[in-house]
Amino acid sequence: MYEIFQKYLDDKVTLTQSESDYIQSFAIIKKLRKRQYLLQEGDIWKYDAFITKGCLRTYSVDEKGSEHVNSFSIENWWTGDRESLLLQQPSRFNIDAIEDSELVLFTHENFEMLCHEIPAFNNMVNGILQKSFIAAQNRIQASLSFTAEEKYLNFITKYPGFASRIPQTMIASYLGMTPETLSRIRKQTAKK
Template sequence: MYDIFHKYLEEKITLTSEESERIRSFAILKKLRKRQYLLQEGDVWQYHAFITKGCVRTYSVDDKGNEHVIGFASENWWTGDRESLLSGNPSRFNIDALEDSEIILFTNANFELLCSEIPAFNNLINTILQRSFVVAQNRIEAALSYTAEEKYLNFVNKYPGFATRIPQSMIASYLGMTPETLSRIRSQITRK
């Protein structure tokens, strides 16, 4: 499991063998079964999590019991609740596995130590955070200005594997539409 993370790092940055071993020494390996929680609402998130296998979703549940999907993450993606991590406040979100998954966890203290000790690792994390900000900006813009069909097509183009891997009801929730609307859009697209 760690070898996948190591390969990911090698593709992105150059590390000495000592730096690589230092990162490995802090890695916590976690396996999740399908539908098992990585984080539950009300718990404080304390990790940086990298997915080596599988797929997870981050979501909230409103007062009426409706789920609102915030995002998905699969192999070679980072996940977690940054707000809870930075504030120390209980999370408003749940993260659960959509498939059997394998995840590398780093406690926040150890992660920050790695960032301070290994400049290349710190630069990688900063680049990821910057890209995440851009992705969030683009998602907000799409939510505010795209039609339902444009939202779906944008999703499929950006994340081609997700359309067949993730239940349609969860994709609909992520896009801010009902499953019926998504089904209608998919049918219209197929007929074109």
């Protein structure tokens, strides 16, 4: 499964063969079965994780016991808890697999070392962070100014394909509404 990550790298940066091999030498392959956890609340996250196959969700649980989905991550994207990683503090999130999944992990130490030693790799990582930040900004924007229906329509145009592989309950939670509301919205919009 490392080939998927290799392909991603080749697509994003130009590396010498020895740099590629060097990166690969630190990669840890991890398989997760559906419902299995990658990170549990309270643990400190220590990796940089790339998904080569499958779909994961990051969520938190509030005092009343309700789950709030923070994000979905699928193949060819990254996951983890940056706050826990950066501040080395217990995570407030859980990350688990929605489907059987496969990941390539790097311990953060190794990852930082790679960033330091391979400037092109470092630039790629910064680019990813930029894009993540912009996506987060847009999500805030949507949550402030959209109605429930607009949020859903925005979601399916922005992430086509997600709706078919992720349970509606989780999508509803991600969008900040109840499953019942999402169900009704879908019925409405299907008509049109």
